[in-house]
Amino acid sequence: MFSKRLNAIQSMVERLPGVAPPIRKSTPSSYSDTPFMDEITLIEMPRKFSFPSIKAYDGTSDLDDHVSQYRQRMLAVALPKESREATMCKGFVSTLIGPALQWCINLPSRSIPSFAILSDKFVEQFTSNRDLEKTSDGLYEILQHRAEPLRGYIARFNQEKVAIPECNIPSAISAFKRGLLPDGDLYKELTKYHCKTMEDVLSPSLGTCKMGRRCRQPC
Numbered sequence: 001m002f003s004k005r006l007n008a009i010q011s012m013v014e015r016l017p018g019v020a021p022p023i024r025k026s027t028p029s030s031y032s033d034t035p036f037m038d039e040i041t042l043i044e045m046p047r048k049f050s051f052p053s054i055k056a057y058d059g060t061s062d063l064d065d066h067v068s069q070y071r072q073r074m075l076a077v078a079l080p081k082e083s084r085e086a087t088m089c090k091g092f093v094s095t096l097i098g099p100a101l102q103w104c105i106n107l108p109s110r111s112i113p114s115f116a117i118l119s120d121k122f123v124e125q126f127t128s129n130r131d132l133e134k135t136s137d138g139l140y141e142i143l144q145h146r147a148e149p150l151r152g153y154i155a156r157f158n159q160e161k162v163a164i165p166e167c168n169i170p171s172a173i174s175a176f177k178r179g180l181l182p183d184g185d186l187y188k189e190l191t192k193y194h195c196k197t198m199e200d201v202l203s204p205s206l207g208t209c210k211m212g213r214r215c216r217q218p219c
Contacts, residue, residue: 005086018189019214025026033109033110034109034110035105035107035108035109035110035111035112035118036086036089036090036110036112036113037110037111037112038110039085039086039113040085040086040090040112040113040114041084041086041110041145043083043085043086044083044089045083045086045087045090046079046080046083046087049077049079049087050120051091051095052076052077054066054069054070054073055069055093055095056096056097056099057095057096057097057100058070058096058097058100059099059100059103059126061099062191063122063123063126063127064123066095066125067119067122070091070092070095074087074091075090078186085115087091088115089112089114089115089118092115092118092119092122100126103122103125104122105128107121108146112194134160134163134164134165135164136164136167136168136171136172136175137171138160139157139160139161139164139167139171139172139175139176139179140174140175140178140179142156142157142160142175142179143179144179144180144181144184150184150186153179154202155179157175157176161198169196169197169198172198173195173197173201174200176198176200176201177190177191
């Protein structure tokens with residue numbers, strides 16, 4: 001009776017939006033049990049190989065960032081084709097600690113045949129820790145402070161802009177202009193001309209304005 005109620009409560013929790021599914025514990029038959037299939041487990045690691053240094057993931061930070069960092073650092077390592085898949089899987093486990101490592105340990109025995117499956121299950125488990133995807137509209141929230149140097153504003157704006165997938169350039173240009181101090185020289189200049197690229201917008205702020213460029217036509 002109690003077990004049924006517990007399972008019902010657990011199912012309700014799993015359906016809540018933004019809540020990661022609880023980590024279910026497996027019942028391994030021995031200490032040699034592994035979540036990887038034999039084609040992964042039985043492959044020997046390359047000799048003299050050491051995994052690239054990467055910050056350990058405990059299940060609380062952005063999972064996309066962790067997976068992306070791991071992929072890029074492993075791609076930079078020369079690995080034999082026949083052992084790459086196994087090395088990717090085993091290496092990923094070594095980057096997990098705390099609840100994230102416990103999750104991996106509790107995966108069903110011999111259920112993971114590839115790194116693609118492992119990363120998919122990882123994302124599914126910790127998806128509530130994914131940072132919300134930024135959009136171009138968020139750039140309108142960046143405003144130049146009264147005492148802030150222009151270079152400081154540009155640095156903050158660019159930092160946010162590069163984090164936006166497929167950033168809409170017209171929106172970025174509009175947001176940059178809107179965020180400038182209205183009594184500043186750059187704001188006054190940019191309101192006179194139509195710019196087509198961010199390079200055109202930023203060029204006068206980084207040096208002498210180059211008048212007569214093809215993009216700088218009076219509105």
